Amino acid sequence: MKITLFTTLTAIALTLISTSTFAQQHKIIHAGSVLLGAEQQLKTAQTLLITDDKIAAIKAGYVSQDAFGLSDAQVIDLKNQFVLPGLIDMHVHVTFERDASVNRHRWTTEYEADQALRSIKYLERTLAAGFTSVRDLGSDHQVIFPLKRAIERNDIAGPRIFAAGNTVSPTGGHADLHGYRADISAGVGASLGICNGADDCRRAVREVIKSGADVIKITATGGVLSNTAAGVNQQLSDEELHAIVDTAHNLGRKVAAHAHGTQGIKAALRAGVDSIEHGSYLDKETIRLFNNSGAYLVPTLLAGATVSEEASSNPNMPIAIVNKVREVAPKMQASFQLALQNNVNIAFGTDSGVSRHGLNANEFTLLVSNGMSEAQAIKSATVHAAKLLGQEARLGDLSVGKQADIISVAMSPLQNIDALKDVQFVMKAGQVYQ
Template sequence: MRLFVITLFFFVYLISTAQNTYLHCGKLIDVEQKKVQTEMTVVISENMIKTVVKGYQNPSSNADHVIDLKNKTVLPGLIDMHVHLESEQSASTYLNRFTMNEADIAFETAKNAKTTLLAGFTTVRDLGGTGVNTALRNAIDKGVAEGPRIYSCGKAIGTTGGHADPSNGIKKDLAENPGPLQGVINGPDEARAAVRQRYKNGADVIKITATGGVLSVAKNGQNPQFTLEEIKAICETAKDYDMHVAAHAHGDEGMQRAILGGVKTIEHGTLMSEKTMGLMIEYDVFYVPTITAGKEVSDKAKIKGFYPEIIVPKAAEIGPKIQGTFQTAYKKGVPIAFGTDAGVFPHGLNGKEFAYMTEAGMPPIETIICATSTNAKLLKNDKIGVLKAGKLADIIAVEDDPTKNIKTMEKVVFVMKDGKVYKNE
């Protein structure tokens, strides 16, 4: 009994003397109240926010320490709903699939993840790779690699010859005949099999390519590529496994099928009509615009040899239109989430999306809400996206007040994820 009392006393002593971190924040973005607070203190215990109080609160123990962010603006860790950590577009991208082994991809992916974290994105949704993206998620969760919290789709699902068919553009004697295991389906039965395979492989979310795409080695970048029945089979099966479905889509018909079929997000949405916007509002489907990627492919299409010739006209046509579509969708009242398609452009530049959204008419504070609390709700994670007691200590800081200078979001100077500081300039 005496030993038990001594042990209990020692345990209580350890808890009472546990080190807390005090962030003295000159400004703090309250995404729930949609306002900027001044002279605030965020107290962190281990990996959780203990309290957020007005004024610069002093530590209560010698074991505590203070991080001075009095001349910075503090925000929740950012969430990007559309990245591709396994790759970064270059003139050699289409050759890499013949020269890179899985281990080579893994090292590149780890580098891209660390870059993304240091840019202030503490959580991402990875919407397509080989499966290395899922393995990296596990490694980060175990603490053996550094990067953002990852929600992975593993390998995206497409149809034969569609945007996610990995055999596109390969000579016949090298091309396989991919099926549900590789993410290529034809018909509702194979659609269900592909979803279950993704679940077996450890996916958190399902990604489909509802229309043609810009960067696939195929002629059409906007035609519908799934039947409504196939999409319904995917969405119904994903729901059984508690996963939502994201739909890559440029063409309008493919978007409408995806919405009616039950997807939760439309990615890119370039040629979206007002009718489709109305459907998105009606069905509570979120638009992930990826304006930065649109601008990138448009610019790179002007460089001879950067893309295969079959891609150039698609990039020139589709890329410049995304920002205008976003502007119309925002005015119409379409639900909007923040996502960039990083990997189409260099990782770490995800913050450029904020300025592009603002240019198109969305107030700066709303772009920040899209990238924090809105995305957290879409991911069904109530521990991220806001700065308040009981939430995970995912916290970043920038030099200026982004509600007055949105481009400050392109240079994050402080990054904390799960209570650990990864960057402090």
């Protein structure tokens, strides 16, 4: 019996190996200009050989498929294009999109499937904008993980997703449900990530990981877009923060901390979080803590710009939110500049979902207008983002052995960063989407 099973499994394994050997797919990209390697050196007239999902070779000049000993390769002519690694957005919410014209109680009439189906177009837009990987920081686990699996199966087109699932937050905190009668809130029930006290927060982290989380998202401070006048100060206690970070790290997950207020940012950095999201109020001491720990700032300037505009144009925005927008948004850019001047690690993130999906590249314009060089801005969305993901061995730059996540634009983004707003070619894991 055992031998029969073993023999069958061996036969299946051999079939799989031989099938994949014979079915290898080759693509050849002729790139006019290209950023190569982790240093993103600018080279002209290069050839990239893609075998299945990986970059198999990079050669100077335009090399023909005969020279590679191939006859069945698809040759992709990007000789008049600027080629760069697929972009990575480290802060998105792909399961929703703010829309001032939509009834904000719509969620009470819908099921998870409504959210998932609506998200398909957000994912398509994000990929078409050149973002081949995203980190989703806060979407219901019943929606985001099925979407992630659907993309992995290639049932729908979208970026590679690394997701936090439900946010870990205290009762009444930024990620809790606000603005409804107590009996309605009780009827909906607390989200998986709501916790109070160190032990309960360890439980929440473990449950969120059990639901599928690749990373843990926490609300270290209040937030701008929750309908509460609680402000943007520290919301998780020092004890809770330490419990969360230790539990997550022991289970191999990084921690991304939503944090605006200075005290909350400091507490989160002291507890050992891997990134601060937004980081609106930075001072000298927070900069020192960033530099000591090597934690990343994910500035999300686009979120600040988007909600500032909405606060002045949408009369239906709740007053608790409008007041926080007016207070916080102007501080984000100044804090980003302080971080930039002091060599804090910075990774690209937009908080898309607050802004429209597919407009992620608008963040580049804000980064550069606030003092980042074009080359730095591109690295923040490629090599640095891959590092913060813990995926630098696989993603983030164009080198042999890396995933073939490759995009192109018509002009050099090193000269005009806005070139990234019009992505013309998108390959993810060796497959051409656009």
